[in-house]
Each structure stands twice: as structure tokens, then as C-alpha cells.
Amino acid sequence: MPKARAARPRPAAAALARRNGQTAAAMVTDLRREKLRFDLRETRRDGKVVYEWEGRVTDPPPLRETAALSRDQALAIYRFMLMNRIMEQQLENLYKQGQVVGGVYFGLGQEGCSVASAFALGPDDWMAPMIRNQGSLLVRGFAPRDVMMQYMAKSGSPTRGRDGTSHFGDLEKRRMISPISMLGDLIPVMAGVCLGERMQGREVAAMTWIGDGGQSTGVFHEGVNFAAAQRLGLVLVIENNLWAYSTPLQRQVRITDLAVRAAGYGIPAFVVDGTDPLQVYEACRQAVARAHAGGGPTIIEAKLMRMKGHAIHDPASYVPPRLLEFWRRRDPIVRFEGYLTLKGWLGESERTRLRAEIEVEMAAERAAAESSPMPTPDDVLEGVYCERCHHPTPHFQGRPS
Amino acid sequence: MPKARAARPRPAAAALARRNGQTAAAMVTDLRREKLRFDLRETRRDGKVVYEWEGRVTDPPPLRETAALSRDQALAIYRFMLMNRIMEQQLENLYKQGQVVGGVYFGLGQEGCSVASAFALGPDDWMAPMIRNQGSLLVRGFAPRDVMMQYMAKSGSPTRGRDGTSHFGDLEKRRMISPISMLGDLIPVMAGVCLGERMQGREVAAMTWIGDGGQSTGVFHEGVNFAAAQRLGLVLVIENNLWAYSTPLQRQVRITDLAVRAAGYGIPAFVVDGTDPLQVYEACRQAVARAHAGGGPTIIEAKLMRMKGHAIHDPASYVPPRLLEFWRRRDPIVRFEGYLTLKGWLGESERTRLRAEIEVEMAAERAAAESSPMPTPDDVLEGVYCERCHHPTPHFQGRPS
């Protein structure tokens, strides 16, 4: 996480623009170097309905350079991506050993998007992860053991075993909101976070993610529109990974680029290659800056592919194998490694060392997670209500306007 | 209502297009002759927060000619518009005499839109009115007494006093669905009507309306997207009358033309002057034809103004008077009369005769409504369930595909 920055009072110009109800010019900026379409064909094979894909499996172009990232920042992103991947390998391992309660969700192939987006946030900003954003949790300062203990339902987990997966948060230190399972509901909540902050004199960014599936929900529309109408600093990353569970994009919507929806809210949008962390970072950086300036929400559509099933139990046999093959060539870690190598920022030996270092760290995290006991049920019915155990406190900086 | 037409089997081409998930080119067709914006200023007067409007009060351009309407059809639309207005005058009168239960809702200034849109439907098509679409009820074959009795909560009303206002329907004869109060919920329901019809071998249009207010609801988004994804013949007229109750458009959205939202669904849209019934008819006619051809949904944004308060109790003092003045010059009936006169389709004497004829008819309708008794409560708890009193029956024409 970048260093703390002084609180930003809302600039008067932005306030004026907001009061005048000025319409932002809606525009979609496409940062991609390859513009892909994935038209699946629904057909029958041996009497079964299946999807087919007839596109060509090609090699990806180089990443898109951005001036906004220093060497150290780029390497930090790389490290988080690696941690993300290795942590998920450990989770798979824990699952196979029967140490996980319920299922495991993977962000394989999405690490670059998850990490680079969260990396664009400042310490005053807020975020709320979705289930595949385990990388963003790491960026935000959570330890792999937190994630592991959530999956293992341990007493040491952030929710003390009350909830699982990435369903946790931290209001005080890390400014992270816990999601709920119902997709879309985070969006107005994050808009509300910006509203609350604004009323205390601060313009902040509030980042959350949504899938191609989740953006069909009504609450997506209500939330984005609310943020637009109130010009709140929502930064919404649509991770368009082509599938909502088993349902391909073309059964969900009649458009190809979900970013075009931004026009309907009068807000700007980006389309980025979600396997290129540089593009993701660049778009999110701009969106966050816009939020800080009181400019309102931004949508970033990241095109990528969910490289595993919906959860660990799902073999994803509905996915045409060649489609997976296409995306396997776009592994974000491999691509980013290529970039860093080309820049001379990452040598073979550093890479090996880093990987080894993370493996060691992860083993320690895992050991710590495993050593946490299961919760005891004595207080299972307590804490349903806040009986003055917490003290919600605003911190006003200047008058709310 | 136009004459009955043979059932339309769904054309193979459309089915193919649908199966291939072909994206419709999203385009907005603007039929207006004057492109207006209404930027209100929120300010203070005598310590009170008020809205001001600084635009100029101008005269409207002539209506936009359409070849699609014959003289008889144009006169029929005119007649319905007049009926709509005179019926609402009677309703106001009934209210003042204390004969109405609850409030009355008016479509003053919106008659042209309400009537001309419903006029574009065929007998196999479906519709569901919103509260200001009392004109469309008349077009669909309901009698003024039906509307009056609903407001008076009479036993003879279509709902036998169980519900009020335009909350009624008719599954068998008029293919009209009763709305509920919660705005937006009709939209997926009407999509479902198209789906049900398609499964029985028919491509139909299902028309409903929504306000600038109601289109902020989540269920609007879910419904339009569902219709687009399934290419269902939803014809959605957005009556953008600049106010949702007391809330001006610019507090609801950060866009000026709600029709731009269509692009986010990959469907076509029209923008029309809602006080010009010819434009409204032309757009709806095309949308209905598209629905019949299996082409999917269309959005029609009609720009107009609610010329009274939200309901009869609301003096609408939040509306800047000059804004009302501007729109008073765009009275749809006056404008349409001008057009019909110019065409030589309506002379002074015919106009007087027609008005008198409707007045007489309306007095008779009113007398009939007044003579209906209030309901008796003997069966107040009955009919909550359908205990084989009705028999939902599909009528298959060809195989569902």
C-alpha cells in the first residue's frame, strides 16, 4: 500500500460542478492492444448441448507501458501477484487434505487485475473485494493466513469462523468492507461510503469489483446510477471473465463490451486487457484520481478469463478447451514476468529468489493458519447486535457542504 | 384498436439471429424537431431551497408528419386524446364532490403519448399501463366508467373495489396486465409475456411505460437486459416528464437523454417529442414491427412534462412557473388540432361536434359509474387463491423452438 497522504479536502470546483448538475461527457477509453471477441456457438454433440469456440489461438502482444509505475511499484505488484497465485495453490492443497470447510474459489488468471487495481488505491480510500479478489486482500495488507483461516473456519480468522471465503472486512485499519454473497449489493454500499466520507469533508475512492454475471443485477444499476447522480468516487472494476458460473456472456447480455453501459450513467469508462496489470493499474489510477477530485464514478471493464471452474468442485467442462488454451497463453504472471525481464527489472535469479521467499512465507502462513483452533460455540448466539461494543465515530474535516 | 390479424409465426431469420447471439447495432433515432434541455438551478429564496429555470418560453415547431397514419387513424387518436382529457376533468370533478376514494392521478399534457403509443399495438399484443396512461386504457377498449369506478372503489369496477386507479387488467379479451405500485416491476413481467407467447409459437409486442423516476429502479435494468438477452418484443416507453414526484431529472441521473441507456443493452432506441402524437406513433409502430419480426426490445424516450402535481393533492409548487408556461404552449391536444386542421381533416364544426359528443358520452359513463354500488364485504377474504376458478391455458401454434 502506498504511504499515507494528507486528507484531501474536496476542491471547490468539483463541488460547483456537482451542484450545477453538469453532465460528464461519457466516454470509453480502450487501452487494449488486442480487441477480442468470443462468439461461442451453442450446438449438440452426442445429443448433449455444448458450447464451441472457433477462434484462433494466438500469442498475445507485449504489455502496454505506463509511465505511472516505478520499478519498485512494478515489482511490488509482481510480488503480490505471485503471492496470490501461490496462496491459492496452498488453498487447493489444503482443500485436498480436507482442511477446508466448504469450497475454495480461485482467481487463477485474474491475479494481475485483482492486484493492480487494488494497488491504485490510497490509504484513505476504501475497497470491498469479491470472491476472486484474493490478490487485492494481500495488497490491502491482509495476511495469507487470514484468507486461509477463513476457508478453514478457524477461530483465528477475521470473522472468528462466523463467515468464510473473502467475506470479511476491517473498518478501522484497512478500510475494507465485507461483501455478502448476493452479487451487486456492494455497489450502492460503496457509493454510500464515499457519501459518508464526503459529508465528513473528504473525497475518497471506493473500489469494488463485479463479474459479467453480477452486472446484470438490478442493484448494479441502482448503485452506479446513485453514484453518478451524486458524483461519488466509486471505482467499479467489471471483471468480464466471459462466464457467470456456467453461463457464457452472450446468454447474459446482447452486448460485447460491458463498458458501454457507462454511457447510460453519464460517466467515463475504460476497457482494459485484464491480463495486463499495467493497463489495469493505469485505468484504476486515473479513476482513483478522478474520485479524489470529486469527479464521480468510473467503470473499468477488464477482459479476462476465469481459468478454473466457478469453485473447486466445478470442472468447468462447459468451457470449450481451445478457449482455455487461448487464454493460457495470456497468463498474467508470465506476461508480466516477460515485461519485467525486458525492462531489466527482474533477472532470472531474483525471480527464483522471490518465488522461494514467497514459498517459505506461505508455508509459515499456512502453519500459523493450521495451528489456529476451531472456534468454540459458547458465544454462538452473541454479537448479533452491537450493544455498545463498538462506537461508530465520524471524523469531520471541515464543514460538510 | 386495429383489426385482428392472423397470428405471426416467428420468422426463421430472427430465430437464427437470436441463436447466434448476434448483437443488434445500438442506435438512437431522434425524431424531435426541437432538442430541448432543462437545466434547473437549485437556489434559495427567502431561506427556502427552490428550483429555478432560466430558459426561454418559445412556441413549438409544427408536428412531424408520418405517412403511417391515415386520416381515420389520426382522427381516432385525436378522439382518444380528447376522451382522455375530458375523462380526467370528470375525475377531478368527482374528486371535488368527494366521490373519489384516495387520490386521482392525471396525465394532463401526456395524452398524446399515452394514446398514440397504445394505438400502435395490434390485437395479439399485450400492454400494461402505468398510472398516467389512462388514455391507453381507452385505446385498449376499456370504458371511462371502468376508470371512474376504480377511483370510486365501486363494486362494478374491474377489480370489484379490491384495487384502485389503473391497477386492473384483463387477460382474456384485452391482453392487459395490471400494474402494481412498485415502479419497474412490470418490465420483466412484460418480457415474460413475450417469452410465454414465443413458446406458444407467436412473436408479440408487449408494451409498457415507465417514468424518468421509475427507470432508476434495479428491476428496470434486469427487465430490459433480460428482454435484450432473450430478444423479446418488449416495447418500453420512457415517459420522461422531467419530474419524479418532486424530484427533478438532474437529481436522479447524470444524463440528459434516458434513451442512451439502450446502448448498454444493445438495443435500439428512439427519442421523441412526447407532445407530438405523430412522432410517438411512428416510433412505437417501428418498435412493434420489430417485436413482431422477433427483433427484440426497443426503448422509446418521450420528452414531455407532467402538467399537474404528482396526484391531485400535490400543488407542484416545486415546479418553476415558467417551465410550466413553456410546456403549456406544447399542449398535445392543441398541437394535434392544429395539425389536423392544417391537413384539412378536422374542421371547426367537427371539432365542436366531437367535443360535445364526448361530453355527452362521458356524462353517461359517469352516471353509470355513480350508479354502481359500493362492494359488500361478504367475500372480502375470498379469492386470495385460485381454487380452480380460473384455468390458465396456453394456445400452441406450431412447435416452440
Next chain:
Amino acid sequence: MELTFVDAIRQALIEEMRRDPAVFLMGEDIGVYGGAFKATAGLVDEFGPQRVIDTPLAESAIVGAAIGASYTGMRPVVEMQFMDFVACCFNQITNFAAKSHYRWNAPVPIVIRGPVGGGVHGGPFHSQNPEMYFVHTPGLKVVEPATPGDAFGLLLAAIRDNNPVLFLEHKFLYRRLKEDVAIDAPPIPLGRAKVARPGRDLSVITYGAMVQTALATADQLAARGIEVEVLDLRTLLPLDCDAIAATARKTSKVLILHEDTRTGGIAGEITAILQERCFDDLDGPILRLTSGDAPVPFSPPLEEAFLPSAQALANHIERLARF
């Protein structure tokens, strides 16, 4: 200060907003218009459009944004134009707000307030009593006052509470009740019922507008020698089980009265509590008088037959008294 029921609510909002800059309002038409029932009339003039926010017509966004703002330390009070519309933000309330503190220790100090109930010919979508949807959702609190004074004092408490509170205002009372309200009195704690009328023969347990029906009927029956105790629940979640048990023990006979529909209404819950707590104290069956199991009909004669009447209440009481 002499205040009608709705003005007591308005006054409570004003007091809290003056006292605490963390309190703000969101809802449809609550600003310049002052709300469909004028519960926020003039508040935008005093507190400005930044603290009295006219929102888009989108209940899930409103409640969602309130939850989000509350996470930053604010105390949003949300108006539903009619409480019937909570069905449009049901997920935000029951899954986001209600489970937040239990799951991850994050309190959600929001109030969702608005008009409920029938008797004004609002029809099926403007007359509902949605309390049981929320009484059955752990993590929420549910309040329904019966007098201007209670409305005032309970709303103060609801706003200061750290949990999501549904504050249900019976619209029949808005302008029909008026009383002197001490606006400097402390909040009335949530979770405490009130004996609205003491009596020895039989207890009527009720809340909201039905308290008036119960009191009127009790007066009537007193003339015939039946002394009815009326317990006004005031808070429906958490229920004041002690007060419920106390009145049952005192009179040995209980009738539960509610305007909400019958099956699954709160009468069942109270009956179960009494079975668990006071089985040996009861001299007659626990009875209930409620609306019928149907949507609320629009037409006056229908609605009148649908709602529990004073006459029916008197009959029930007399029957139970004879037991």
C-alpha cells in the same frame, strides 16, 4: 410542545440533526417537497440539500448507500415513501445490514422509517404492515410507536442505536393524534413495552394504531364491569418478554390484537412466549384478533371488514372474560 404524531417524528429528526452532525436524511422527495407525508417539511431549508438528500427512485441504492455511510461513522435516517416499498430493498436490509455485526463486527447504525398500515384506503400496496418480515430477521430492531410522545422518544433512541432499526409509523395516526411532547426528555429505550391502561380482568397486548382501538374498547367495557389492561409493545424486536409475562400473570387472560395479517403475525410469537413462560398462570386460551389473510383491499367497506374492528374486539374480550 403540542405535536401531532407526524410532527413529533419531524421534531425528533430536527433535534437529532441539531445535536449530532453525523445524522443525515435520505429518501425520495424528502427535500424541497418535505416528504409525501411532510415528515421532513422544511428540513432541507435548515440543514441544506447535503444533509437532506433527495435520491433517485431506487430503494436498494438508498438503503445500500445508508449502510455504506454508516460504516464511515455517519447515522443515516432513510425514509421509505411507503413502507410497502421495503420489499424493493429487502436484500440490503435482511442480508447486508442485519448480518453485518454478527459476521464481522461492523455495526450498521441506520434507521429506515416510514408509514405503514391501513384504514386510509391506500389499497394493497400502500397499507401493508411489514413488521413480521423484520421481526423474523435477527440483527434488526423493529419499533412501532402508538403516540406522538413515544414516536418522538423512540425515534431519538432508534437514531442513537448502533443497529439497523425499522421504525414503523402508522399513517392513520399521523394527523389524528396530538399531544404535548417534552422535546428535552431523554430517549425512550428500545425494547420496553408500556402499560397504556392498567386493568385486572384481562390483558390486550397490541401496538401501533390498534392501541387506540384497544383503549377505546377498554373504556367501553369498563362501563360493563370488565377491566382491561392494555399493553403497548412499542418495540417488536426485541420483544419485552418480561412485560408480556407480567401482564399475563396479572390478569391470567390474554388477547393479542394486531392489524397485520393473521398467519405468521406476531400474535403467534407472543403466544409461544406465554406458553413457555406463563403456562400455569393462564386461565383461558390465548386468543388473537387480527386482519384476515388477504391483501389489504381498497374499497372502504372492504377495508373496514378486513381490519380488526372495535366491535370484534369487544366480542372477543367478552368471550374470553367469560372463560
Next chain:
Amino acid sequence: MELTFVDAIRQALIEEMRRDPAVFLMGEDIGVYGGAFKATAGLVDEFGPQRVIDTPLAESAIVGAAIGASYTGMRPVVEMQFMDFVACCFNQITNFAAKSHYRWNAPVPIVIRGPVGGGVHGGPFHSQNPEMYFVHTPGLKVVEPATPGDAFGLLLAAIRDNNPVLFLEHKFLYRRLKEDVAIDAPPIPLGRAKVARPGRDLSVITYGAMVQTALATADQLAARGIEVEVLDLRTLLPLDCDAIAATARKTSKVLILHEDTRTGGIAGEITAILQERCFDDLDGPILRLTSGDAPVPFSPPLEEAFLPSAQALANHIERLARF
């Protein structure tokens, strides 16, 4: 045919779709994937993507479209991936579907089915029992079977019913129960409870997965000389009041068991019914054993403590038997 609980549901869908072309399915991932729990596995292959429709992720659209299709004479069966998500289409169900016939005589023959309940460590959003939200909504029917045979027969009846039916399938049973199901048997009428085990000393009234708990505990207690009657409600709305009264009259002692949370749960309703109908027949208080008033916790030891256990049931029964 030997069928697991989930396969009995699948088979019922197949039978109805073969019998009646008006029946079709909508839901998330029910087509090629066959549903999150495989309740529709292979159905898209037999009936095609036009009758087994994979929808966008949008519960209000799905239920809304089902309502619309039903107005044209179709009989849609909608799957909620988890019944917890009904909160996202609450308005369509409770205000559009439930009130349609009463308001304007338009029946809404739809079924909304999907998995409910805990015991599988699904956490707060994949374990809920939402029945009371719907039991308290006039115009709906609510069904929750406890055996494969009942699941099959009741689903046939639900699909043929002209009203909106919530069909709740306890996911704990999906693959744990298996029995012979006569797929040519007639539908099992909605609204009729079943004596799952006759007994003379005490009645346990329950439904869903708790029927298994009740039966196991009853067997255990029989060894200690307590003969427990187990009444499986099967339909929660409309409740089979006659069967409820009959078992109470027979044994004179009633315990109500449900997995749903306590306050506002169906135990209250049944208690109220018994007070009204059987006050003089009861020899002890009507007791209830339920989950606690909290979200369903995720971790196994927490969830186990949260859910009603066989041990707690045995204790309650013994206590009541001694009364």
C-alpha cells in the same frame, strides 16, 4: 424407481415437462451445467435450451418473467440457485405474484424452487430457511418435503397448482436420502400433513430435514418407553390445521421443532392455532425447539451449536413428557 431426494425432484420436473408442454424451466446455470445441485442435469438435452433457459444473473427478472409467462398460460418452474437469493426478488414474489389473483383474478401458476437450510457449512448466505417470509404472505403457498417420495409427489402438485408456490428443498437431504418412488403415482395434494410416525405420549410437529431428527430421536426414546408421534407438515401454507389439532388431541402434549430461527418462526403460529383449537385438550405447555436468533454461522462447531440437535430434542421431549 430408487431415487435420491434431488433426483426425485429432477424426475418430477421431467415427468411434468413430458406431460405438459406449458411447463418450462428458468434459472441460473440450469441448462448445460444442470444446476448447482444438478437438479436439472440433462434436462436441456432432452427438452432443449428453449424450455430449459439459462438466464442472466437477475432474480427479479427471472421471477418477473415467470409471472409474465404464466399470464399467457404457461407454467414456469424457476430455480433459485440458493433460496437465500429470494431476498433479491422479494417484491416480485410478495407483491406481484402473491396479490395477483385477489386483486384482478389473474392466477399466477409458477413454482419457485431451490435449496434451503443448513448443516452443510454454507455460511450465513447459503443456509437460510426463508419460509416464514412467505408463510406470512397471503396468496402464496409454501411447501417443504422431507422425503424423496414426498418431494416427487408434492412437486407434481405444486406445478399443477394455479398459485405461486415456494418449493423449499432442504439441501442436507439432497443426497442423503434415497427411497423407492412410484413415478406414476398421482400428485400429493398440497395442504396435507402426514403422520410420519404414530405415537401416543407426545407429538413432535416438524418439517423438512428436522423430520429425520425427530424420527431418529423418537426411535431412541421409544426404547425408554416414550412413544412420540411425529407430524410432518409438508405444506407450511396453507397449514393443515386439522392434522395439527388431531395429533394434539391424541397425545395432549406438543413440541414444535424447526430449523428456522426462533422469533417469528412457524412454531408461534402453530402454538396460536393450538390455543384456539385445543386449549382444553393440552396437558402441558406447547414447547418449541428451534435454531437460535442469529445468522447461520459458517464454522462447523458453531453451526452445530446453532442448529437444533437430537440431544436437545430428547431433553425437551423428556421434560415435556414428565409434565
